[in-house]
Amino acid sequence: MSAPLPGMTAATEPPPLADDSAFSRLWRGFTTARVSIAVVLLLTLCTLYMLVPALNIDGWLIGLCTTYLVATIAVRIFTSPLPPGRTFDPQWVYTIGIDLLTFSTLQFLQAGAINYSPLFALPVLMGSVLGSALLALATAAAVALLLLTDAWVWSLHLPGEFAARFLQAGLTGIGYFAVAFLANQLAARLAREELAARLSQQAARMQSQVNELVIETLADGVLVVDAKGLVHTANPAARVLLGMGPALDSAPFELGARSGWQPMMQLAQLTFAQRAAQKAEIAVEVDGASPRRMHVRTRLTPQEHQAESLCVMFMEDLREMEARLRTEKLAAMGRMSAAVAHEFRNPLAAIAQANELMEEDLHEPGLKQLSFLVRKNAQRLAQIVDEILDISRVQHQGLRAPPALELDAAVSSTCADWMLQGKCADRVQVTLAAPRVQVPFDADHLRRVLVNLLDNALRYAGTRPDSIRVSTHAGEGPPTLHVWSDGAPLEPSVESHLFEPFFSSESRSSGLGLYICRELCERHGAVIAYRRVVAGPAGPGREGNDFSVVFRAGGLPLAGAASTDTIAA
Incomplete structure (x- = not known):
């Protein structure tokens, strides 16, 4: 028995064959060939029966060919291909079994004085390609035994041709064994290559889906442009930055379709002309809005197998970049402010307390007014310090479920x-x-x-x-x-x-x-x-x-x- 295919164990049921697989096509080819052979046999025997009465072709032989034709048509229409490498399946009974029975009957009877031994190549090939090595060799052995039996039967009637018929049957049997082995090895290799190709295709498809998902969810705009300015891919962020409407909602579209996109087009052309990455800050004019400033970086894809290079453009809104920088600066300033505010609390409390003590001994209205100003501004400073520390507390508090x-x-x-x-x-x-x-x-x-x-x-x-x-x-x-x-x-x-x-x-x-x-x-x-x-x-x-x-x-x-x-x- 041949080894199971990768990803399949002998104890598990093999998955059904896909309609576009190589073995599905081989199955359809073999079943079509069986129908064609059945039609040729029936037409040949009918013609000889009507035109050459001296051959004494019995009517039941024509009935046998008719039955074989019906069986092959039924198998072609109502059965489906099975995964390769199986040792035995009931389906082989009404495919290879029927072929061996029909061809051996015609060969033993020599219907129409025709040699039918070449027809045994069909069941041998079918068992070798679609079955296991054991089934292929068993089919070849059965054909060899049938040919040797036929040679022995004819040697009883014609003793003088004993050696020639046995030699011919032996060589034919050896040939069928060689064909069965080679065809089975080629089929096993084809199965491995097809499985590897399908796994590679699946991995490539998965990688492509991941790449598309990453590009679609990127916050930066991504455009894929060819040398003619045709945009092949544009993610949602790029469409927003370009101010695209429903008319140009999906790729491909021309990057030079709008005058406001000309800076992008010029940067792509410069990238193709110099065959090097570019970086620039450009302004794109959007209909009904002020120009949008963007930071754009370009990269060229490698040129392989005479394929055209593509320019990948990464766009980032400068306003968002500036906002992030501003947020980082504010965060740093907040940390520094919290530290400074913490140091301010003690001196500020001392100033307020000293002012209150001094205010008890003041009697002149002017000095009381000055003390009031000191107290009011100290309170204001204390409020600012508390607000700054409040921000620090809010940002560093641990997350917990609120009541x-x-x-x-x-x-x-x-x-x-x-x-x-x-x-x-x-x-x-x-x-x-x-x-x-x-x-x-x-x-x-x-x-x-x-x-x-x-x-x-x-x-x-x-x-x-x-x-x-x-x-x-x-x-x-x-x-x-x-x-x-x-x-x-x-x-x-x-x-x-x-x-x-x-x-x-x-x-x-x-x-x-x-x-x-x-x-x-x-x-x-x-x-x-x-x-x-x-x-x-x-x-x-x-x-x-x-x-x-x-x-x-x-x-x-x-x-x-x-x-x-x-x-x-």
């Missing part, structure tokens, strides 16, 4: 304390519409976020009873907290940097309040955002600044939820 917090209760308590401390209850309206809804947020952190938002709202709000509105909502979507004020709209330059650290539109502000709010929200899976919106039914037509906190999905209402509560100061 479930009842949103309306926490907002109501924080707003009541804030209004009492700031004495501004006459300007705040609180509307709670998330009864008994819990959110995954630390109570102290939510208080800090809400107080920062309320302080900002109070700084710019008007004096009407509903100039500041705090509201909660919990419908089909996640729970939401809103802090709205009727202040003037923010300038675009201020809005674009609203949540960045150390950025403020006021000279006396540290610019850390909203940044701390964003950091705390991100730690709890919430999202804080700003937009300019129109107020609700209580003040139709009034626009204001709305800061919203969308909590992480998963807030669940408790049993016995109450109706919506409205607290108006």
Whole structure:
């Protein structure tokens, strides 16, 4: 028995053959050849039966050929190929077995005075190519025995041809043995090569899929361009950077299709002309928008087997690069600021304490005014130090699951304390519409976020009873907290940097309040955002600044939820 193919053990059932495999094609070829031989045999015997009556061809021989033709057609239509290398299968009974039975019958009877021994090559080849080595040699042995038996039978009738017939049968049998062995070895090699090719094709396909996935998910834009400027591949990031619309949503497309892409086209042409990698900062004009500055790097693929080289272009938005650099600088500055702030606390506390002691002995109004200025600025410095240290604490706190917090209760308590401390209850309206809804947020952190938002709202709000509105909502979507004020709209330059650290539109502000709010929200899976919106039914037509906190999905209402509560100061 031949050894099983790689990846297949003798105890496991071989997988079915694919329709495009070499052995499937060989199977179809052999079955078609059997049908063709059956047709030729039937036509030959019918012709001899009608034209040469002296041969005394019996009608049952024609019936035998007809039956053989029907059997071969049935096998060709209704059977499917089996994996090679099998020692025996019932399918060989009605393929090789029928062939041996039919051909040996015709050979023994010498129907039509024809030598049918060459036909035995078909079952020998079929068993050798599609079966195991044992089956191939067994088929060749059976054919050799049949030929020797036929020679012995004829030697009984014609003793004078004994030696010649036995020699011819022996040589034919040896030839069939050689054909069976060589054909089986070639078939085994073909099976190994085909399996290796399929494994290589599968590995190449998998590698191609991985490459495509990596390119598709890259944050940098990737273009693959040929020497004629035809783009073969463009990942989503590249399409965004180029400002592509639906008309050019998929490759291939011409890089020179738009005038704004000419710098890219020129850089690709320079890469092909110099056969070297290039690097440049270019500006690409996008329809309806300002030019987009990009850092572009090019590489040429190796030129192998007369294949055309391709230019791979890596594009990176300079604004994102600058933003990353700015973030790194801010992080370094934050670490340094935290260290400096820590060192400031003790001297600042000593200054404040000394000022309080000195203020007890001051009686002149001018000196008291100077002491008041010292105390006020010391308090301001202490607040800035605390905010800087708060950022450091937020960034270095360990991640842990926050407890479930009842949103309306926490907002109501924080707003009541804030209004009492700031004495501004006459300007705040609180509307709670998330009864008994819990959110995954630390109570102290939510208080800090809400107080920062309320302080900002109070700084710019008007004096009407509903100039500041705090509201909660919990419908089909996640729970939401809103802090709205009727202040003037923010300038675009201020809005674009609203949540960045150390950025403020006021000279006396540290610019850390909203940044701390964003950091705390991100730690709890919430999202804080700003937009300019129109107020609700209580003040139709009034626009204001709305800061919203969308909590992480998963807030669940408790049993016995109450109706919506409205607290108006």
